[in-house]
Amino acid sequence: MDVTGLSTQERPRYLLEVDGVSKDFPGVRALDDMHLTLRHNEVLALVGENGAGKSTLMKLLAGVYTPDRGSFRLDGRPLRVSGPKEALETGISIIHQEFNLMPHLTVAQNIYIGREPRVGGFLLSERALNRRAQELVDRLGLPLDVRRLVGDLTVAKQQMVEIAKALSYDARVLIMDEPTAALNDAEVRTLHDLIRRFKREDTGVIYISHRIDELKAISDRITVIRDGRYVATLDTAATSMKEVISLMVGRTLASDAKPQNVRPDREVVLSVRGLSTKELLKDVSFDLREGEILGFAGLMGAGRTEVARAIVGADPISAGEIWLRGRKVHIRHPADAARLRIGYLSEDRKHFGLLLEHDVSTNITLSALAERFSRWGFVNAKAARGTAQRMVGSLKIKTPSVSRATKNLSGGNQQKVVVAKWLVKECDILIFDEPTRGIDVGAKEEIYRLLNDLAAEGKSIIMISSELAEIVRMSHRVVVMTEGRVSGILDHAEATQENIMHYATLRPDESAEDAAELGLVGARAVPPTGAAGTDPEGGQR
Amino acid sequence: MSTVDTTAAGQAPATVAEAGPAGWRVSLRNRLQQLLAFASLIVIFAFFSVASSSFFNYGNVTNILFSTVVIGTLALGTTFVIITGGIDLSLGTGMALCAVMSAVFITKWDVPIGVGVVMTILFGGLLGLVNGVNVALLKIPPFIATLAMMLVAQGLALVISDSAPIYFNDDLAYTKISTGNLLGFDFPNAVLILLAATVICVVLLNKTILGRYTYSIGSNEEATALSGIDVRKWKIIIYALGGLFIGLAGVLISARLGSAQPGTGTGYELQAIAAVVIGGTSLAGGKGSIVGTLIGALIISVLNNGLQIMSIPQEWQSVILGLVILVAVYADMVRKRET
Numbered sequence: 105m106d107v108t109g110l111s112t113q114e115r116p117r118y119l120l121e122v123d124g125v126s127k128d129f130p131g132v133r134a135l136d137d138m139h140l141t142l143r144h145n146e147v148l149a150l151v152g153e154n155g156a157g158k159s160t161l162m163k164l165l166a167g168v169y170t171p172d173r174g175s176f177r178l179d180g181r182p183l184r185v186s187g188p189k190e191a192l193e194t195g196i197s198i199i200h201q202e203f204n205l206m207p208h209l210t211v212a213q214n215i216y217i218g219r220e221p222r223v224g225g226f227l228l229s230e231r232a233l234n235r236r237a238q239e240l241v242d243r244l245g246l247p248l249d250v251r252r253l254v255g256d257l258t259v260a261k262q263q264m265v266e267i268a269k270a271l272s273y274d275a276r277v278l279i280m281d282e283p284t285a286a287l288n289d290a291e292v293r294t295l296h297d298l299i300r301r302f303k304r305e306d307t308g309v310i311y312i313s314h315r316i317d318e319l320k321a322i323s324d325r326i327t328v329i330r331d332g333r334y335v336a337t338l339d340t341a342a343t344s345m346k347e348v349i350s351l352m353v354g355r356t357l358a359s360d361a362k363p364q365n366v367r368p369d370r371e372v373v374l375s376v377r378g379l380s381t382k383e384l385l386k387d388v389s390f391d392l393r394e395g396e397i398l399g400f401a402g403l404m405g406a407g408r409t410e411v412a413r414a415i416v417g418a419d420p421i422s423a424g425e426i427w428l429r430g431r432k433v434h435i436r437h438p439a440d441a442a443r444l445r446i447g448y449l450s451e452d453r454k455h456f457g458l459l460l461e462h463d464v465s466t467n468i469t470l471s472a473l474a475e476r477f478s479r480w481g482f483v484n485a486k487a488a489r490g491t492a493q494r495m496v497g498s499l500k501i502k503t504p505s506v507s508r509a510t511k512n513l514s515g516g517n518q519q520k521v522v523v524a525k526w527l528v529k530e531c532d533i534l535i536f537d538e539p540t541r542g543i544d545v546g547a548k549e550e551i552y553r554l555l556n557d558l559a560a561e562g563k564s565i566i567m568i569s570s571e572l573a574e575i576v577r578m579s580h581r582v583v584v585m586t587e588g589r590v591s592g593i594l595d596h597a598e599a600t601q602e603n604i605m606h607y608a609t610l611r612p613d614e615s616a617e618d619a620a621e622l623g624l625v626g627a628r629a630v631p632p633t634g635a636a637g638t639d640p641e642g643g644q645r
Numbered sequence: 646m647s648t649v650d651t652t653a654a655g656q657a658p659a660t661v662a663e664a665g666p667a668g669w670r671v672s673l674r675n676r677l678q679q680l681l682a683f684a685s686l687i688v689i690f691a692f693f694s695v696a697s698s699s700f701f702n703y704g705n706v707t708n709i710l711f712s713t714v715v716i717g718t719l720a721l722g723t724t725f726v727i728i729t730g731g732i733d734l735s736l737g738t739g740m741a742l743c744a745v746m747s748a749v750f751i752t753k754w755d756v757p758i759g760v761g762v763v764m765t766i767l768f769g770g771l772l773g774l775v776n777g778v779n780v781a782l783l784k785i786p787p788f789i790a791t792l793a794m795m796l797v798a799q800g801l802a803l804v805i806s807d808s809a810p811i812y813f814n815d816d817l818a819y820t821k822i823s824t825g826n827l828l829g830f831d832f833p834n835a836v837l838i839l840l841a842a843t844v845i846c847v848v849l850l851n852k853t854i855l856g857r858y859t860y861s862i863g864s865n866e867e868a869t870a871l872s873g874i875d876v877r878k879w880k881i882i883i884y885a886l887g888g889l890f891i892g893l894a895g896v897l898i899s900a901r902l903g904s905a906q907p908g909t910g911t912g913y914e915l916q917a918i919a920a921v922v923i924g925g926t927s928l929a930g931g932k933g934s935i936v937g938t939l940i941g942a943l944i945i946s947v948l949n950n951g952l953q954i955m956s957i958p959q960e961w962q963s964v965i966l967g968l969v970i971l972v973a974v975y976a977d978m979v980r981k982r983e984t
């Protein structure tokens with residue numbers, strides 16, 4: 105095995121160095137003076153909350169973005185890549201969380217895309233391609249049929265294709281983003297085995313994961329980042345996972361903002377039992393009371409948005425029941441949900457929440473247009489503007505007039521316009537998906553106040569958020585999801601960031617023993633199915 | 646990658662044996678839409694053969710093939726574009742412009758016929774290249790970029806020809822490109838050219854990196870780019886390739902008519918796209934086949950011919966074609982949902 109030709113003394117200290125890298129996006133500093141070192145023959149775990157800057161860092165290394173400041177070094181030499189191809193050729197292979205595969209092509213065609221064996225320059229040799237791919241997957245010990253279409257494979261096998269593709273380049277640095285998100289335990293072991301075999305004197309792995317429990321098994325060191333900044337690097341062997349979690353969560357919160365739990369005698373307005381979808385959700389059950397803000401926490405891909413979409417009928421459900429004020433309802437389409445006064449405020453306001461080119465008045469009255477602002481199909485513009493005017497006043501939407509196009513409003517005010525739309529529709533259940541995403545700090549406070557006011561008025565709110573601080577501060581109770589299941593429902597006293605993070609990183613089959621081991625007490629897992637009709641939270645206080 | 650060779654010897658035979666039937670099943674499933682389209686073609690053909698005595702004879706079958714040539718040629722080239730997830734609306738008027746250019750090259754500039762034909766095909770390629778640049782570099786949506794080209798080509802064809810047909814009266818050899826019988830019996834050259842073009846396209850799409858990237862871009866453009874492939878370059882090449890077929894269609898139609906008709910062309914693009922879609926190519930990109938496209942084009946001409954022979958008015962032919970497209974696409978969607 106040829107290494108670099110250098111003796112250990114001459115060899116640069118680090119395989120990869122990230123030195124003071126910063127990256128700004130309009131309105132956001134995604135990375136701020138980031139530092140990171142990867143040693144030779146090492147698996148470095150990179151951990152941080154959603155939005156800590158991990159994916160930006162990866163895109164910089166992949167050459168998709170260029171850094172505003174700072175530099176990268178590979179083996180001590182400056183590394184500057186101007187595109188994905190160059191990154192791959194320099195030896196940096198990245199396996200993204202969302203697979204970059206072509207479903208209509210075969211496994212072999214995917215692995216060697218861009219590097220097809222050719223005859224006479226232009227003609228493909230499918231035979232040579234399949235042979236080469238077969239050799240590769242055999243050498244890696246992957247159970248893949250290289251002639252199958254990738255679109256026909258399971259997610260775990262698609263992941264293997266990604267790995268085979270990454271390793272088929274002469275990768276020096278292999279970066280894996282949440283590689284085990286979709287794998288079962290046996291598949292995780294296979295993956296870790298692969299990683300150990302890949303790790304050599306001239307290579308290294310950066311392993312990004314939310315699965316705190318896995319880091320012990322696979323990593324040599326752990327680097328924690330938060331809010332785009334470097335926090336700490338720890339030796340895995342000498343570190344407790346509790347320490348890692350507290351470094352990830354970082355900031356301490358003012359606890360005076362905490363709400364009290366909603367009294368258990370308030371009416372249960374929405375009751376979800378055993379909700380499942382073909383793709384992701386498995387047996388999701390919870391209750392939402394009048395005047396309650398129910399936080400939904402979990403990592404990306406845990407299924408929080410999917411729950412919301414299933415409830416409002418945007419995605420078909422395969423099993424489960426939805427009860428509304430004690431009556432079983434069938435919601436097949438978002439229009440059904442709106443009729444039942446359930447409003448869903450998408451995380452992607454600009455795509456799903458607003459008509460950006462249209463004015464505030466049009467947007468606010470859109471949902472209720474047919475029933476409240478029209479006669480014989482003609483829009484009563486005067487009534488619409490009047491109502492919009494009132495909403496602008498009561499929600500304190502900052503706009504010079506209701507005729508202003510919503511695209512000219514700030515993020516916070518756009519969010520309020522969406523809220524106004526559902527209030528005009530007289531919704532009493534509001535599902536907020538990432539209500540403060542893309543909204544600056546000052547405006548966040550206003551959105552929080554608005555949410556509290558709405559709850560105080562007796563509206564019931566589901567708040568999906570990736571910001572733990574937000575969840576802890578706003579929620580009366582917190583539903584934590586993992587891999588399409590509810591892994592815990594925490595009432596207010598239990599809903600600390602550490603507890604939530606613990607449940608969010610739990611494998612669904614893990615027992616409560618881990619909770620004890622981590623020193624987390626008081627939290628309890630959701631009872632299994634069949635709780636319909638009984639209230640899992642009731643009677644506790 | 647030199648360290649992990651341990652398992653190769655033990656595993657290889659087993660995996661290969663496993664791969665055999667699975668690979669065969671995959672290819673069968675991929676061909677299913679083609680088989681379906683082919684079966685429909687046979688059924689329609691059989692229906693007309695029974696329904697009308699003057700349908701199934703050598704003369705009429707040759708006639709059907711002859712009338713498939715123009716739509717077929719356009720459809721072949723645009724199959725590539727559609728598999729990338731794009732669309733080309735400038736096929737029809739682009740073809741009319743190419744026909745006019747061919748007449749200008751040969752009758753006005755007195756360029757030798759062979760050279761004139763090559764120049765015309767390259768001119769078509771240029772139109773496609775412009776479309777490709779607009780789509781790939783300027784990021785104009787393909788529908789809009791090629792709609793604009795459709796109008797530009799329509800106007801230019803009229804301007805260059807002074808809005809009058811240009812006849813190839815002194816160059817009867819030119820018309821032989823379409824109507825001659827190279828084989829020595831009554832079988833038009835144009836059909837031979839279509840068959841040759843089909844073979845070339847089958848090779849291009851299935852056996853070359855061009856074809857592989859065509860599928861790859863249509864399947865997942867972002868992933869293709871992240872795999873280090875210059876998607877912009879390949880899109881330009883693919884649109885330009887489609888353009889070459891527009892040029893060829895311009896030659897074939899003007900040779901067949903013995904004249905360049907600047908005002909024609911509109912409508913051909915939709916028929917060509919219909920042929921591609923009936924042949925099982927997805928407008929969403931990622932999947933499709935050349936043989937399917939050829940079958941699609943044949944279905945359209947068999948329908949047109951058969952309905953004409955049964956004296957069904959032209960208006961109704963259009964209605965029936967519309968229904969056929971709906972049925973073909975719906976059948977494809979149902980099949981996809983089941984798998």
